[in-house]
Amino acid sequence: MALITCLRCPHCGRDIRTKKIIAPGALVRCPGCDDVFRISPSQSGEHMILQETIPVGPPPRALPAFGALPPPLPSPAPASPTRSGPRTIGRTSYESRAKYREPFGHSRNTFAALGIACIALVGVGSGSWYFDQIRVLGRAANGPGSVSKKKQEELANGKVPGKPPAPPSLTITKPELDGDGRTTVPRTVKIGHLIVGVSHGSIGPLSLPSGKTAEQYLVLTLRVTNESEAPSPYKGWIDGRNAVLRDKFGNRYNPTPLRPDDRPSGCYDGGPIAPHVTATDLVVFEKPAMAQPYGRADAPANELELDLPLGSSAFRFRIPWMFLMQAMPNFEIRPANTAPQFGPAPAPSPYDPEADPALRDAVRRAYRDGTKAIDHAAKGMETNHGREYRRGESKVLIDRLVRRFKAHHLTREQIARIIDDVPAPHKAN
Numbered sequence: 165m166a167l168i169t170c171l172r173c174p175h176c177g178r179d180i181r182t183k184k185i186i187a188p189g190a191l192v193r194c195p196g197c198d199d200v201f202r203i204s205p206s207q208s209g210e211h212m213i214l215q216e217t218i219p220v221g222p223p224p225r226a227l228p229a230f231g232a233l234p235p236p237l238p239s240p241a242p243a244s245p246t247r248s249g250p251r252t253i254g255r256t257s258y259e260s261r262a263k264y265r266e267p268f269g270h271s272r273n274t275f276a277a278l279g280i281a282c283i284a285l286v287g288v289g290s291g292s293w294y295f296d297q298i299r300v301l302g303r304a305a306n307g308p309g310s311v312s313k314k315k316q317e318e319l320a321n322g323k324v325p326g327k328p329p330a331p332p333s334l335t336i337t338k339p340e341l342d343g344d345g346r347t348t349v350p351r352t353v354k355i356g357h358l359i360v361g362v363s364h365g366s367i368g369p370l371s372l373p374s375g376k377t378a379e380q381y382l383v384l385t386l387r388v389t390n391e392s393e394a395p396s397p398y399k400g401w402i403d404g405r406n407a408v409l410r411d412k413f414g415n416r417y418n419p420t421p422l423r424p425d426d427r428p429s430g431c432y433d434g435g436p437i438a439p440h441v442t443a444t445d446l447v448v449f450e451k452p453a454m455a456q457p458y459g460r461a462d463a464p465a466n467e468l469e470l471d472l473p474l475g476s477s478a479f480r481f482r483i484p485w486m487f488l489m490q491a492m493p494n495f496e497i498r499p500a501n502t503a504p505q506f507g508p509a510p511a512p513s514p515y516d517p518e519a520d521p522a523l524r525d526a527v528r529r530a531y532r533d534g535t536k537a538i539d540h541a542a543k544g545m546e547t548n549h550g551r552e553y554r555r556g557e558s559k560v561l562i563d564r565l566v567r568r569f570k571a572h573h574l575t576r577e578q579i580a581r582i583i584d585d586v587p588a589p590h591k592a593n
Contacts (some may be wrong), residue, residue: 173199204400298464349481349483354391358390360387360388362481368380369381371428372426372430374426381449384483385444387441388400388442388445389442390437390438393439395439398432400431402431402432408438408471411468417449417450432443468483478536518581523569523572526569535558538558543556562580
């Protein structure tokens with residue numbers, strides 16, 4: 165609850181209420197009569213109320229003991245006298261200076277200036293960001309000059325902006341070439357009316373009519389299509405004529421010519437290829453080696469280049485190493501025995517309780533507990549008497565163990581060997 169200070173002017177009788185904390189002895193000015201008073205605390209003490217009791221003014225004049233009253237004093241000067249120069253706090257009296265004193269006046273001005281500066285900075289930053297966004301959106305909407313020219317050309321040709329283009333035709337007239345003019349298998353290459361593609365590649369021995377070769381070769385399967393309306397003559401490259409295989413470093417691998425009577429299955433039998441018919445043929449090379457065997461198999465350095473000449477042109481392919489399938493090693497397959505013969509099962513060995521680990525542990529545990537009890541009882545005896553007591557009680561302990569493990573078919577000799585941790589003797593079947 166806030167403290168309310170109540171003041172009453174003794175001249176004009178006006179009540180003044182304020183929430184400001186006014187210390188006793190402070191100077192205040194009455195807004196009614198514009199007189200200045202000094203504050204003293206209330207004498208009642210019941211409520212926290214301050215009352216004016218001592219007006220500020222000239223000291224009262226002493227009345228003469230005899231005679232008429234003195235003439236009245238002239239009226240005091242006005243509260244705000246007219247001055248020629250500017251009125252400042254330094255040039256006013258001490259009493260008049262009180263009304264210029266405002267609590268936290270300088271702090272309010274400082275905080276107000278800081279608030280105005282912060283608002284101005286926020287406004288400048290927001291305006292800069294807003295205009296930057298407008299500039300970026302305008303640049304994205306307009307685009308570079310090449311795009312605008314392209315749109316103008318489309319509009320001039322009658323194309324509707326935003327309309328998806330027509331799907332491409334399925335007829336491919338040009339091969340899909342890479343940067344060096346080669347086609348990566350298994351894509352095909354068309355020259356004239358012939359379409360040639362490498363559909364399969366493997367490294368391994370050749371299966372010939374004369375037998376299986378011990379050496380390994382690179383075998384590439386070709387698919388040749390005749391798109392003309394007339395039969396097309398075809399000789400192939402199985403005889404190794406002019407076919408070239410090399411790696412990225414220029415190392416060439418020799419083609420392997422095969423006799424007409426000793427060729428693997430899959431070779432073309434010769435003759436022209438009928439119209440719109442696809443023939444299968446083979447081309448064989450010596451086994452290539454990886455250029456970088458310790459790197460990745462799909463690295464560009466391990467790729468092979470294949471040239472199949474046709475007149476003045478050639479079918480040029482690029483063969484990744486991962487495209488070549490390595491032949492699996494040959495494993496000798498032995499027929500399984502349909503009727504395995506087993507000999508007679510050995511006779512089970514008889515049960516020996518002395519060799520049972522669990523029973524041996526139980527005997528040793530019982531003997532150890534009995535020995536501890538005997539030693540504890542012989543502690544308070546004399547030396548000779550204690551020695552005789554231990555010797556006699558040890559025999560009694562062995563008798564108790566024999567009776568306890570009689571159901572397990574353990575004899576006294578077996579229990580003695582178990583206590584001495586002697587392994588059980590081997591018994592022949």
